[in-house]
Amino acid sequence: MKTKVLTFLLLLLLLASTDAAYGFRFNVGGFAGLNFPVAQDDAKMGTVFGLKTRLPLIPFIGVEPNFTYMKNGDAEIMIEAEGWNTTMRRESGKFTNFGVDVLFGSIMGRTGLNIYGIAGISSSKYARSVDAIPDLTKIGIWGGVGLDYGINSQWAVEVRGKVLVFPYDDGKDTGSRKNGILTVGLSYFIGQEGVL
């Protein structure tokens, strides 16, 4: 995973350092927040953080390659069987996602308030840190909405709500895990405002 993250960062730096980078407008940014497992007794609210770069294709549509790491909070289970009647903690899983989102709406980083929709896919790995239980790597599906506030032509703060659907089907087992995430982020736009 470290290699993938380093490669991602290197590509971002490379992109930002080219002359061509200033011929169009794009951004790089990071975000952090909370994740909320949906209908999962075996996971609780946890943390999320990530990196992304926004590449506008046309004024209202852009793509965002991104890396998102999510750690579910540990679940608590009441053991009701005879002889116990006690609450125990169960270490929960973590998701590592390398994805691409499509953004549609006000995505060009204009000063002031901008709102846009998000739909994406990712290569997502769910790991439990238990040797006997294999990690699952599947295609994750994302959707959500984002709100940017452009402080000036370069900097913007953002708030996003997204949902990850992590479906799995290995021939025997089928199912899915869903997580909502709420993040706050900071982006730096490269290129002049009003230029694609």
Added chain:
Amino acid sequence: MKRSILIFMGLLLLFSGCIVTGNLFIEILIGNLSVNVDQTFASAFVDLNDYEDYVDHREDINSVDDMGFVCRIHNSGNNAATGQVWVSLAEDIDELPKDKVLLLSGLTVAPGATKEITLNESYDYLQHFEETRDIILSEKFSVFFTSQTTPFELEIRDLVMILSVNGKP
């Protein structure tokens, strides 16, 4: 702006179709099993249909995502002993079945001591999850307790299997 909202609403509808499944815990009480040099293994037969939590969700369960255990192991012998838990589709308890899967290994207890294994600790001893999952999903199976060291005089008490299953909550 209106187009963005329409697309977003469409996506929400798409996702809402997926949000009908979730994960829940099912507790399976296996109970107490004692072994010693004269009786080298003990077993318990489990029929998941005897457990209300399972029966309530039986038709909606898609998968077993993981399994953990809680138990107490008491060593009444004079030597440290190491217990093992196996599972098998066999119902016959006259002899250890040939087709069995090692589920928990390395449960070492000092002489005269009782060791409590919590849910999180049980994952350190868990073996062969996928093979065990297939046996458990058959609904009827046997759980065997034995020792991998001799001599031994071990009892596993209040053994509970905890399944995290994916299905309609």
